[in-house]
Amino acid sequence: MKIVKYITTRIILAVVFLFAMNLLYLYTFWKEDVKQHGDILENLWGVDMHSDAIYFGESSNFHVQEGDSIKHRISYALDSLLPNISIATVDNAGLHAGTYLSLMKNIPKEMNLKFVVITLNYRSFAANWRYAPFENYLSKSALMLEPSLPILNKYMISLKQYDYQSDEDRNAQMKLAWRNEKFKIPNFEYTNVIEWDSAMAWHTWLDVNPNLTEENLPLASHYIKNFAFNIDTIHNERIEDLNAIVSISNKRGYKLVFNFLGENTIEAEKLVGKELIYLMEKNRSFLVNYFTEKGVVMVDNFYQIPDSCFVDRSWPTEHYNYQGKKIVAENIKKAIEANELHY
Amino acid sequence: MIFNSLEYILFLPLVFVLFYWFRHKFRVFILLAASYYFYISWNPVFILLIILSTLIDYGAGLLLEKTSSNSTRRLLLGISICANLGFLFFFKYFNFALENVNEVMLAVKGSYQPIEAWDIILPVGISFYTFQTMSYTIDVYNGKIKAEKNLPYFALYVCFFPQLVAGPIERYNNLLPQFKEKAQLVIQNISHGGRLILYGLFMKMVIADNLGVFVDSVYGDIAGASSLNLLIGSVFYSFQIYCDFHGYTTIAIGSAKLFNVNLSENFRTPYLSNSITEFWRNWHITLTTWFRDYIYYPLGGNRGTLLKWVLAILTVFVVSGIWHGAKWTFIFWGFFHALFVLFEKIVRWDKPSTNVFLKAIKWGVTFTLVTALWVFFRSPDMDTATLYFKSIASNWDIEGIDLPVEPFILLGLFVVSDILTRKKNFSLSLDNIPFVGRGAIYFVLIFLLLSRSATDINPFIYFQF
Numbered sequence: 172m173k174i175v176k177y178i179t180t181r182i183i184l185a186v187v188f189l190f191a192m193n194l195l196y197l198y199t200f201w202k203e204d205v206k207q208h209g210d211i212l213e214n215l216w217g218v219d220m221h222s223d224a225i226y227f228g229e230s231s232n233f234h235v236q237e238g239d240s241i242k243h244r245i246s247y248a249l250d251s252l253l254p255n256i257s258i259a260t261v262d263n264a265g266l267h268a269g270t271y272l273s274l275m276k277n278i279p280k281e282m283n284l285k286f287v288v289i290t291l292n293y294r295s296f297a298a299n300w301r302y303a304p305f306e307n308y309l310s311k312s313a314l315m316l317e318p319s320l321p322i323l324n325k326y327m328i329s330l331k332q333y334d335y336q337s338d339e340d341r342n343a344q345m346k347l348a349w350r351n352e353k354f355k356i357p358n359f360e361y362t363n364v365i366e367w368d369s370a371m372a373w374h375t376w377l378d379v380n381p382n383l384t385e386e387n388l389p390l391a392s393h394y395i396k397n398f399a400f401n402i403d404t405i406h407n408e409r410i411e412d413l414n415a416i417v418s419i420s421n422k423r424g425y426k427l428v429f430n431f432l433g434e435n436t437i438e439a440e441k442l443v444g445k446e447l448i449y450l451m452e453k454n455r456s457f458l459v460n461y462f463t464e465k466g467v468v469m470v471d472n473f474y475q476i477p478d479s480c481f482v483d484r485s486w487p488t489e490h491y492n493y494q495g496k497k498i499v500a501e502n503i504k505k506a507i508e509a510n511e512l513h514y
Numbered sequence: 515m516i517f518n519s520l521e522y523i524l525f526l527p528l529v530f531v532l533f534y535w536f537r538h539k540f541r542v543f544i545l546l547a548a549s550y551y552f553y554i555s556w557n558p559v560f561i562l563l564i565i566l567s568t569l570i571d572y573g574a575g576l577l578l579e580k581t582s583s584n585s586t587r588r589l590l591l592g593i594s595i596c597a598n599l600g601f602l603f604f605f606k607y608f609n610f611a612l613e614n615v616n617e618v619m620l621a622v623k624g625s626y627q628p629i630e631a632w633d634i635i636l637p638v639g640i641s642f643y644t645f646q647t648m649s650y651t652i653d654v655y656n657g658k659i660k661a662e663k664n665l666p667y668f669a670l671y672v673c674f675f676p677q678l679v680a681g682p683i684e685r686y687n688n689l690l691p692q693f694k695e696k697a698q699l700v701i702q703n704i705s706h707g708g709r710l711i712l713y714g715l716f717m718k719m720v721i722a723d724n725l726g727v728f729v730d731s732v733y734g735d736i737a738g739a740s741s742l743n744l745l746i747g748s749v750f751y752s753f754q755i756y757c758d759f760h761g762y763t764t765i766a767i768g769s770a771k772l773f774n775v776n777l778s779e780n781f782r783t784p785y786l787s788n789s790i791t792e793f794w795r796n797w798h799i800t801l802t803t804w805f806r807d808y809i810y811y812p813l814g815g816n817r818g819t820l821l822k823w824v825l826a827i828l829t830v831f832v833v834s835g836i837w838h839g840a841k842w843t844f845i846f847w848g849f850f851h852a853l854f855v856l857f858e859k860i861v862r863w864d865k866p867s868t869n870v871f872l873k874a875i876k877w878g879v880t881f882t883l884v885t886a887l888w889v890f891f892r893s894p895d896m897d898t899a900t901l902y903f904k905s906i907a908s909n910w911d912i913e914g915i916d917l918p919v920e921p922f923i924l925l926g927l928f929v930v931s932d933i934l935t936r937k938k939n940f941s942l943s944l945d946n947i948p949f950v951g952r953g954a955i956y957f958v959l960i961f962l963l964l965s966r967s968a969t970d971i972n973p974f975i976y977f978q979f
Contacts, residue, residue, distance in 0.1 A: 177701050184953075192961045200965050208969065311969070322964045329719055329967035330520050 189320065196322040204325055209315030211270065214261045215277055222259035222282065223513075227274060228290040229266040231432055231499075236482045236492035243493065245430075246288075248500035256285065256513050265305050267295040268412035273316040275419050286426035286468075286512040288503060289416060292489060293434055293454065293473070294397045296409050298348035298364070302341045310334040354401040356446045368395045371443075382441045390485055391442040397487050398439060398447055402454050404461070417465050426512045428468045430503055431458065432489040433476030439487070470506045472499050515555040516973065517765045518719050525552070526711075529675075530772050538696045542666045545674065545693070545773065552675040553638075560637035563601060568672045570597045571647040575654045575661035575668075587655060594651040598644045605636050610840030639679035641837055645804055647672055650686045652808055659686050667693055676769035680762050680976040682778045682800040689775070697774030709941040710768025716959050717761030721928045723968030725754040728918045730970075733892065736901050740912040744905055751892050752885045753925055756785065758975045759798070764940070783936045785884070788876035789864035790854040793884055801837070805830045827859075828852045838891070843899055847890040854883055924966065 205212050218225060226232070226246035235242045243251075246260040261274060271289050278284070294300055310333040317324050327333070336344075349364035361367040370376060371392050376383055383391060404410050413429075420427040440448050455473045463469050480495030482488070491499070507513050515521045529548040533541055554561050574594035581587050603611075609631045616628040650671070653659045662668040671690045677683075732739050732747030739747070763780040770777045784796040794802050813826035828849070835848020858864045867873050886903075893899035935943045944952050 174699060174701060174704075177704070188957060188960060192957070192964060195961060196965045204965075326964040326967060327520075328969050330518065330523075332520055 189322070193320045193322045196325070201321050201325075205315060208325075208328060209312040211261070211263045211266070211274065211312055212277060212316055214263065215274055218259040218261065218282075219257065220279065220282055221257065223256040223285045224258045224287060225278065225284060226258050226260050226262075226288040226290075226430075227266070227271045228260070228262040228288075228430075229292065230262075230264045231290060231292070231489040231491065231496075232260070232262045234482065234488075234490035236490075239493045241493045243496070245496045245499050245503075248497055249288075249503050252500055252504040253507065253513055258288075265303075265309065266290075267292065267300065267309070268409045268416065269313060270309050272412045272415050272419070273313040275416055276318050277316050278423075280423075284423075284425050285514075286428055286507065287420060288428045288430050289413075291413075291429045291431045291458070293432065293451070293458075294487070294489070296402055296407055296454070297397050297400050298345050298352065299396050301408065302345035302348065304338045304341055306341065307333075307335055349396070352400055352403065354399065354450055356449055359446045364396055364399050367399060368392055371395060380442070380444065387442060390438075390487070394439050394443050394447060394487050398434070398451055400454070401450065402457055410461075413462070414465075417462070417467060421466075426468065426510070427466070428470060428503065428506065428512070429462055430470050430499065431455075431472055433472035433474065433491075433495070433499065434489065435476070435478060435481045435487060436474055437478040438481070468506050468510050468512065470499075470503050472502055475499075475502060515552055517762065517769075518715060521555070526769055526772070533697075533773055534699045541697070542670055542693060546666055546670045549670065549673040549675040549678060553673060553678060556638045556679075557635070560640075563637055563640070564643065564673050565669075567598060567601065567644065567647055568669045570594055571651050571672070572662070572665055572668045574651050576663065578651070578654045579661040591651060591655045595648060598648050602640060602644050605634055605640055607836075607840045608632060609634060642681045642683055643672055643678060645683050645801070645837075646685075649683070649804060649808060653686060662686070662690060674770070674775070676766040676775075677777055680759070680766070680974060681798075682763055682766065682780045683804055684778060684800070688778060692775045695774070700774075703771050703774055706941040707768045707771035709944055710764050710771060710939070712768075712956070712959055712963070713940040714761045714764030714766075714768060716963050717757040717764060717928065718974070719761075719967035720962050721924055722754045722757035722761060723970065723972045724921050724924055724966070725750040725757070726972050727968060727970055728921055729754055729892070733898075733902075736898065736905050737909075738912070739905065739909065741906050741909040744902065744909065746917075748885050748889055748902075748906075750921065750925070751888050752785070752881075753928070755888065755891070755975055756781070757928065762974045762976060767939075768941075779939070783932055785881055786877065786933070786936065787880050788867070788873055789858050789880055790851060790883060791858050791864040793880060794851070794855070801834070805834055809833060824856060827856055831855070841894075842896050843890045843893050846896065846899075847887050850887050850890070920966075924962070927962075 226249065228244075228246060232244045232246055244260060244262070246258055246262070250258040263270075268289075268291075275287070278287075311328055314328055314333040315324050317327075346365070349368075351363070353362045355362065361370060371388065376391075402410065417427060434451065436448055436451065439451070451473075455471070459469045459471055475498055476491055476495045480491045480498070482490040482492055515525060525548075529544065532544050532548075536544055550561055550564075553564060571594055574590050578587055578590050581590065612629055612631055616626075619626040620628065650659070650662075654661050662671070667690060670693055671684075671686060674684075674689065674693075729747050729751045732743055736744070760781045763777075767777045767779075778800050780799050782796040782799070784793050787793040787796055810826050810830045813829060814822045815826060816823050818826075831848040831852030832845060833848070834851075835844040835846070838844045838847075863876070867876065889902050890896075890899045893902060931940070937943075944955065947955070
């Protein structure tokens with residue numbers, strides 16, 4: 172009995188201590204720690220509480236082409252296209268559905284949002300983004316943003332209670348996914364990324380495809396690694412995170428807009444072939460239908476961006492010049508107006 | 515499963531509840547199962563090695579006691595020692611030996627085709643439990659202890675989870691009788707155990723790991739670091755390794771205390787030592803006494819000729835260096851310590867002094883030497899260690915001194931607490947402080963632990979040995 176009393180009083184004291192420590196932490200080290208481990212939250216803190224909408228984006232939002240006279244973000248362009256509503260921006264490089272979900276959980280409940288725009292990047296469903304080394308940082312950030320006591324979040328980071336994996340492990344998982352995640356393309360012999368990419372790497376296609384040269388072969392390989400996959404609705408964590416985003420939005424009463432970014436399908440077809448476009452189209456139509464059915468406003472920019480608007484020419488990205496960014500902003504504006512989200 | 519993990523935070527209370535839930539006769543099985551599980555969580559395959567080592571020494575002990583023939587007894591001891599050292603050699607030193615054979619052969623025969631290194635994973639804690647079991651067999655052979663007849667108790671002696679992977683290296687006489695005593699659930703054990711675990715976690719996660727961030731950055735770019743940063747880096751490493759290992763040991767002692775088991779102290783403020791000899795009396799005490807009892811004394815200790823004594827000292831320290839790892843840096847580290855110990859004995863530097871000024875000088879020299887020798891210990895190879903010393907001497911012109919303020923403050927806090935707990939350990943020192951004062955200390959420690967623990971991935975340094 173004495174022991175039970177001893178342990179019970181210590182547990183009660185520990186709980187009181189914990190709340191006091193949390194308070195002290197919030198006034199001392201928390202902001203500095205957020206800067207170090209979850210700097211994206213700082214962006215959210217900077218948002219005007221009277222904003223009507225938030226645009227969540229990654230590098231596609233702020234990347235600028237050298238020589239662009241207008242260097243505005245997609246979200247700023249959208250804000251100016253919709254003068255009656257104010258749109259706040261929260262963005263950072265490499266973000267994806269998992270990070271957006273953590274951020275969504277941290278939107279202040281007092282904010283009266285008409286809608287939320289989430290950037291949907293096709294590549295973020297691919298194995299080499301899902302298993303990128305950067306995931307350690309994002310996963311750590313997500314833990315830092317968890318709606319628990321901040322001091323506990325910090326300690327959980329020290330205890331490595333996030334998805335920490337060495338670069339070698341992530342690389343191995345990526346390669347495993349490239350081998351195991353199969354796809355089926357009619358009249359096409361390759362069924363996974365490894366087979367397809369190996370064929371490309373061993374130059375067997377140089378004679379078949381006149382557009383391929385020794386110089387652009389690496390880019391063709393990147394296209395395969397980034398775009399050739401079949402979205403697995405059960406195991407692909409992006410789907411799970413996006414579903415959770417939909418569910419939070421429904422709960423909080425936000426209208427949800429998915430800004431599905433455009434890809435350079437022209438270059439992809441030129442370098443790799445129509446088989447890749449077949450897969451991309453299959454995934455595109457799946458995503459559009461899947462989330463439209465869930466009540467999300469899908470802004471489908473997939474084929475809307477001309478080849479000339481893509482900035483990076485040695486790696487497949489969604490970095491557009493201002494003309495491309497403006498196309499995206501206008502498409503979002505049209506969708507918002509068509510669905511009367513701005514009222 | 516490491517001590518500073520959520521798994522261990524859940525595992526320990528669970529084992530604690532199960533241990534006291536069952537009657538005494540079943541508790542050995544609870545601790546044995548928990549210990550095997552603890553080890554399996556590192557690498558399931560190597561549990562077979564521990565079981566094999568347990569069976570060999572258990573069998574050797576029983577047979578040694580039954581046999582009166584000296585030659586058979588020597589043979590049994592030989593088998594046990596060869597088996598233990600054989601495991602240790604294969605897993606820890608095989609590739610090192612191979613590498614050196616290759617180098618020698620290449621020097622002798624230019625056309626020699628080097629043998630490729632084997633892909634060998636070092637089983638965690640092998641150096642610790644091997645030494646522990648060897649001490650048992652040697653003590654049975656010498657008639658100092660009776661052989662243990664109860665296999666589960668003996669198996670628990672080999673693999674008791676709090677001290678399995680990095681010590682303290684326990685002797686049979688200290689550890690095993692405690693398992694056999696019926697443990698009572700007493701508040702004092704819970705409170706002392708809990709305090710030690712808290713202090714150990716503070717040392718590891720707040721002090722050692724934060725210092726480690728700076729140390730890693732300095733070692734990551736030795737040539738580009740300023741002399742001052744290199745000097746700070748070497749001092750920080752002295753405390754990093756101390757807090758890392760002392761932290762581990764303190765958590766181990768605290769965890770064992772929960773099961774009414776008192777493990778041996780491993781550290782007694784070693785950095786307050788006034789000589790290298792004194793340093794070794796206070797640093798990794800259970801390993802030092804092991805070497806003293808099983809190598810130094812059998813080699814004659816200080817009772818033989820001067821040459822024999824010098825050889826005994828050199829052997830102990832070089833073996834100590836090799837024990838830490840299969841690298842020349844460790845051998846040099848041990849060798850230099852031996853040289854300093856010999857020098858101290860010859861000039862009687864280690865003779866206690868009452869003069870405060872002289873004591874301060876001795877302390878300064880000792881700390882400087884220990885810190886300088888840690889550079890060998892930390893460096894991956896001799897070239898890095900040499901570069902470190904050269905850069906300290908030559909990089910005074912490099913600007914951009916990056917004084918790490920927070921680690922300095924935390925280190926200061928630790929040094930004060932280490933000095934204050936010099937005579938009694940942290941837990942016993944708290945006994946004399948009133949409830950409110952204790953509460954304030956807990957508050958500060960827990961607050962620092964939760965909010966200032968380092969976030970980089972840092973395994974315990976001694977796990978690699």
